[in-house]
Amino acid sequence: MAKKISMSKRFSQPAVFTVLFSVPLGALAAGNYYDARNDAMGGTGVASSTYGTAVLANPALMTKARPEDNVSIILPAAGVQLTDKHKLIDKIDDLTDSVDSYQDIANSGSFTPADYPRVQAAAGDLASQLRGMKGNQASGTAGVAFAVTVPNEVLPFAFVTKAYGTANVRAAVSQSDIDYLQGVADGTIFPLPGDEDRLTSAGLGRGAIVYDYGVAVAHEFTIAGQPVSFGVTPKLQKTYLYNYSASVYNYDKSDFKKGRYKNDDTGFNIDAGAATDLNDNWTLGVSAQNLISRDIETKEISGFKDTYQIRPVVTPGVSFHTDRLTTALDVDATPTKRFKTQDQSQYAGVGAEYRLLSWLQLRAGYRADMKSNDTNVVTAGFGISPFNKVHLDLAGMKGDDNTWGAVAQMNFTF
Template identity: 80%
Template sequence: MVKKISKLNRFSRPAFFPVLFLAPLSAIAAGNYYDARNDAMGGTGVASSTYGTAVLANPALMTKAQPEDDVSIILPAAGAQLSDKKKLIDKVDDLTDSVDRYQDIADQDIFSLIADYPRVQAAAGDLASQLRAIKGGKAYATAGAAVAVTVPNSVLPFAFVTKAYGTAHVTADVSQGDIDYLQGIADGSTIPLPGDQDRLTSAALGRGAIVYDYGIAVAHEFNIAGHPVSVGVTPKLQKTYLYNYSASVYNYDKSDFTNGRYKNTNTGFNLDAGLASDFGDHWTLGLSAQNLISRDIDTREVNGYKDTYQITPVVTPGVSYHTEKLTAALDVDATPTKRFKSVGDNQYAGVGAEYRLLSWLQLRAGYRADLKSNDTNVVTAGFGISPYNKVHLDLAGMKGDDNTWGAVAQLNFTF
């Protein structure tokens, strides 16, 4: 146990990030995508994305390019968000010294234990306190990245997109029996014996998933009963990497996180689609449907522990109001976002706005809420700089309760 807990420090911090960042590719993503402009506006975009980022949120909006618009390249969009309500990562950092001190003292012969008994009591009491602090602790992270090239035209605008979205979950599985045993030593009611630390069973568990999409999007505007309606589709190859890390206390090694024993992969086909239509000069309605083909993928079973990652359709209607200076948007998921079966679903609603203060400076703000209350609601904000409308740098930040924060950066070129 002690050896395992001592490495919780090394587990929790990389546990989000070996899962996400030691994967076969260097680009990762979350949610279903990150877009700095959309995320700054409360995660909206179904009816308000620009033609160059439409391939991420709603491919139908690629038809909204103007005749003077050029090829758009996102290189790249990248972001991350972390929720750590009980500050598990910081507390596990604090645990390290206590574990090392207890392990050094407890791993002695019986005569040394008796001679050092006051130190053993102090070390056991400190470790029991640290374990109480992390008991039930959970931390959750997402990370994201995308690269896209959009070619606008009046007949069949198209785009090439590579994106990934990933999640990682870390749980401190602390046994009350471990706490009672250590507290008993501290109180003098339990006498430790050499090797007794082997009886401790607390552990840390980690699950991670990364989904890579490689797609080609096309869109076209149709005239239906005298009204223009844009339709877009993105057929894509989808490759999924799942990580299920569960190790005995003396076998934990963070370098094993991506070991074949804990990882499995799955490759399949999927499809995104979208609709968009303008009403008057200032209103746009949109509908996005991502991952229209459902897939359930099981992790490897490790030490009796197994989970299932779910890819299901996420349908989101949206509306935007736009003038020369202002864009305001509202998106509401009509279906939940599912991930691991052991983790609750999310269903988001977002509202946000962009004000174009200058021709090259845009200010943005918004709010995103989880209608199922399984994720933290966040306030969002950001800005964009676009000198000569050729280079676009967009930055966004998110902040919520439960020690939740996130950031997105995006670089876009138009030629």
């Protein structure tokens, strides 16, 4: 008969995400940051960001501050996006109930023939749950950012701290587990002590959290009579990687605290950008994030390890703007790299903002993966900015495959 499975040792995806983001995050966004205004506008921002949020999308745009603009503080911007096509979260919750039911009967004390129908029913329920979650996976991204931007006419600068992360969880269900439990349910297999050793289904996952600590500067130059702004953000980059393999029947989240699945790496990187106004209504921009490529290996767990790849992401963008309306288009010129075993993504976004009142902005957009490996999302949001001193921005994202996301941001200007 299967051994008792402690109720404290449950495989639950919420616990997994809590562990993977057990830092002040509380996902990968299309880029390496979340910004409520930009994300509501389809993830654009290379040519349309405000001077106070430019440090996140394109530091060159810090030069676009007006003489009357003051110090801007992001405190904070935070976002999350989850994709759970097969509703794995709910299935895992159901699985834990089935595991508990099976182990309660198996460890009820003396086992008599009268108990066998209950064992069969519990085994059949557990087999059905495993069958339903076989091959399922879920993924999530999260991010948070803090920034202080000091505008001036000579060398605007900003201090920025941000963290962004991605996690993927997969249910690796063994067919032999399903066959064994179904055999118990059908009465063709009689459970014996030690049979639990044949149950090998596991939860597998990878996660990465990257911290950036940087100082951005920008300056406007005149090139062939055309004003062109350049910005650069050198930054310290700290990366935490998670690679885990845990039995579905014997999961214990305290193992993560022992560092068995976790390793880290520290390095240097740099973001850069450029922007120019073609006239009063059109702005062109280009940003390049993580110009220094880095490959970081996870720990080897159960014979498996992966490589997290940080690669340059170059994105040109264009914006059309009037007193009330701003529209923007950004298209990645390079793919987004994550773990080596994952498919690449390459995003394009389009969005608009309409300033309905001096203190109320409405936004909408659409973001697509041109490689069709990530879910396309519709985006929307709004901003409230009373007296132009306090700015509250909210955004939401919704896509196929049970994908949703949300971003909240507070900005203050002094």
